[in-house]
Amino acid sequence: MAVKFDDKQKASKGVGIGIRRVIAYVVLILVSFLCLFWFYVLFINATRSEGDLNRGFSFLPGGNLAANWTKMLNFPMISMGTGMLNSVIVSTLTAALCTYFSTMTAYAIHAYEFRLKKPMFTFILAVMMIPTQVTVLGFLQLVRGMGLEDNFIPLIVPAIASPVVFFYMKQYMESVLPLSLVEAARIDGSGEFRTFNSIVLPLMKPAMAVQAIFSFVSSWNNYFTPSLILHDDKMKTLPILIAQLRSADWREKDMGVVYMAISFSIFPVILVYLILSKHIVQGLAMGSVKG
Secondary structure, three states: OOHHHHHHHHHHHHHHHHHHHHHHHHHHHHHHHHHHHHHHHHHHOOOOOOHHHHOOOOOOOOOOOOHHHHHHHHOOHHHOOHHHHHHHHHHHHHHHHHHHHHHHHHHHHHHOOOOOOOHHHHHHHHHHOOHHHHHHHHHHHHHHHHHOOOOOOHHHHHHOOOHHHHHHHHHHHHHHHHHHHHHHHHHOOOOOOHHHHHHHHHHHHHHHHHHHHHHHHHHOOOHHHHHHHHOOOOOOOOOHHHHHHHOOOOOOOOOHHHHHHHHHHHHHHHHHHHHHHHHHHHHHHHHHHHO
16 A cells, blocks of 8 residues: 555656646747747748838738848948947957956955955945946036047956956855865966966856846947947947937838848847857856766
8 A cells, every 4th residue: 555655646746746847838928929029020021122121911921021221231331241340359358358357357356355445345235236327427527528429448458357257256256166276276386377367267257258148238228328438430339320220211111121121130140149158058057067
């Protein structure tokens, strides 16, 4: 009787697990559909003309893909190729420098003991609460005073000091970087920069991949600051050029071209995610094995 009761318990437990698994798959499929459907709508609209778009939504692609692409590339006073190159330069340098130096700052707060450690940590978190719009006037005056308008430096250098990235790195470092490992490297004669670059960075690679994606996308989609600094058409980034397409004269405005430009601007973001996502998966797998 006890054996039969145990078998029934195991069977009921297996059924419960199976039901929960089915529910989880259904929810994941639904969420994935809701996330990807809007990309499908975007790409479909990029193949349609202004007249087709005015007639309403269609699940089937139109026949205006080549025409929209040609019109986008030859749009007067707007060079999407140059805008793409400018966005790639700004976003790549911002993501690389931001993640590297934020990780270095987190390492300094985590591994060293000094008098102003706690006040400095609190100050960095307080800066995180200040929105960009509050400080933009003084920032613009500083940029103009230094003669850095129509230059990428004001878009790259200030973005290196990112309190959000620092905080994430600090929290991740507390879970993966024991101080005993740092002490052992110092005893073996390793310098501080060598310890950081050879020991700390490989451990932080999953977190750096996540923050590199976020930093890249944030810089790539940034319209507010570049629109205030970049005035030369050859220096403008993609968000500014797309806004110019949307605000074009009614005789030249074509929403099919606008959708094509938005689709064109999304591909580098997808490429960056595909390149860095393997590091995220590796980090999750390593964490599950260690647990």
